[in-house]
Amino acid sequence: DSGVTQTPKHLITATGQRVTLRCSPRSGDLSVYWYQQSLDQGLQFLIQYYNGEERAKGNILERFSAQQFPDLHSELNLSSLELGDSALYFCASSVAPSSLQETQYFGPGTRLLVL
Amino acid sequence: AQKITQTQPGMFVQEKEAVTLDCTYDTSDQSYGLFWYKQPSSGEMIFLIYQGSYDEQNATEGRYSLNFQKARKSANLVISASQLGDSAMYFCGEYEKLVFGKGTKLTVNP
Numbered sequence: 001d002s003g004v005t006q007t008p009k010h011l012i013t014a015t016g017q018r019v020t021l022r023c024s025p026r027s028g029d030l031s032v033y034w035y036q037q038s039l040d041q042g043l044q045f046l047i048q049y050y051n052g053e054e055r056a057k058g059n060i061l062e063r064f065s066a067q068q069f070p071d072l073h074s075e076l077n078l079s080s081l082e083l084g085d086s087a088l089y090f091c092a093s094s095v096a097p098s099s100l101q102e103t104q105y106f107g108p109g110t111r112l113l114v115l
Numbered sequence: 116a117q118k119i120t121q122t123q124p125g126m127f128v129q130e131k132e133a134v135t136l137d138c139t140y141d142t143s144d145q146s147y148g149l150f151w152y153k154q155p156s157s158g159e160m161i162f163l164i165y166q167g168s169y170d171e172q173n174a175t176e177g178r179y180s181l182n183f184q185k186a187r188k189s190a191n192l193v194i195s196a197s198q199l200g201d202s203a204m205y206f207c208g209e210y211e212k213l214v215f216g217k218g219t220k221l222t223v224n225p
Contacts, residue, residue, distance in 0.1 A: 002159070033213070043206060045213035058213060090160060102210070106152075106160035 003027065004107035006091050012113045018079040021110045023091030025072055031055065031094045032074040033104060034066055038087035049074055081114045088112075117142050117209050121216035128197045129224050135182070136192040136219045138207030144168075148210035149190040151181070154218070155203040165210075166190055197223045 003026035013019055025032050034046040036059075045058035049068035060066075063081075068074040078085060088111050092104040118141040128134040140149060151163040166174045166181045174181040182191040194201055202223045208215040 042217045043208075043215040045215075048213070056213070088158065092160070103150075103162050103165065105162065108159050111158075 002105040002107065004029075004091060004093050004105050006089075006107035006110050008110060009108065010111045010113075012115065013081060014115055015081055015083060017081050017114075018077065019081065019112065021076040021078070021089055021091075021112075023074045023076070023093075023107060025074070025091075025093030026105055029093035029095050029105070030072065031096060031102075032068055032072070033092040033094075034060075034074070034076050035090040035092065035106075036087045037090060037109075038084075041087075043090075046076070078112070083114050086112055086114045117144075117147075117212035117214045119207055119209055119214050119216035121205075121207055121219050123219045124217075125220045125222070127222050127224060128194075130199060131196055133193060133195045134197055134221065136194070136205050136207075136221065138190045138192065138216060140188050140190060140207075140209055142188075142209065142212075144211060146211075149181070149183070150208050150210060151179070151190075151192045152206045152208065152215075153201075153203045154206065155200075160206075163205075164192065194221075199223050199225060 005024045031050045033048045037043045046060040048056040066076045088109045090109045091107045094102040120139045147168045150165045153161045164176045178195045180193045204218045206218045
């Protein structure tokens with residue numbers, strides 16, 4: 001158990017819908033990262049927050065948005081869902097924002113299926 | 116752009132033998148960090164090992180070691196004394212740009 005929690009574990013929804021994925025980082029970690037893992041694209045970094053502020057952006061679509069709240073939990077919002085958004089979405093956390101020696105601890109992931 | 120290449124889609128190894136999983140990277144940065152994660156069939160991502168570009172010695176963590184060859188831009192993972200529980204997907208990646216390779220599926224045979 002990494003200490004990072006993600007809810008829900010599984011999510012099934014329809015095209016065009018909007019969903020919210022939730023992540024609670026390890027105790028003491030200030031940085032949260034979101035990743036998408038799909039069969040065709042592999043594991044892709046989406047976005048990073050550090051202590052409530054956006055820190056880095058990766059391949060995140062405009063239909064997707066995220067935020068980190070004062071209690072450090074984070075939410076990833078996916079809207080106007082398409083079939084291709086079906087994937088495993090991971091949240092990871094680390095203590096510091098961008099140290100090269102900072103280990104990221106991954107949550108168990110949320111498996112999203114868009115029908 | 117940073118790029119991570121894992122050329123072995125799948126690898127097989129006998130239990131108790133050593134195996135090397137290949138990873139090459141492409142960066143013009145002077146300072147960078149490379150890591151390996153393991154993903155069992157259950158789906159979670161487990162951190163294995165990290166190597167900084169300025170580290171003079173190869174990183175080791177138990178049965179895992181990283182064969183870092185800076186001039187060749189390679190950061191291969193060596194697993195010694197393979198166990199059945201090592202069967203999983205293995206991902207190489209780079210910390211600065213948060214880029215992962217496509218992964219290598221390792222199967223350990225009894």
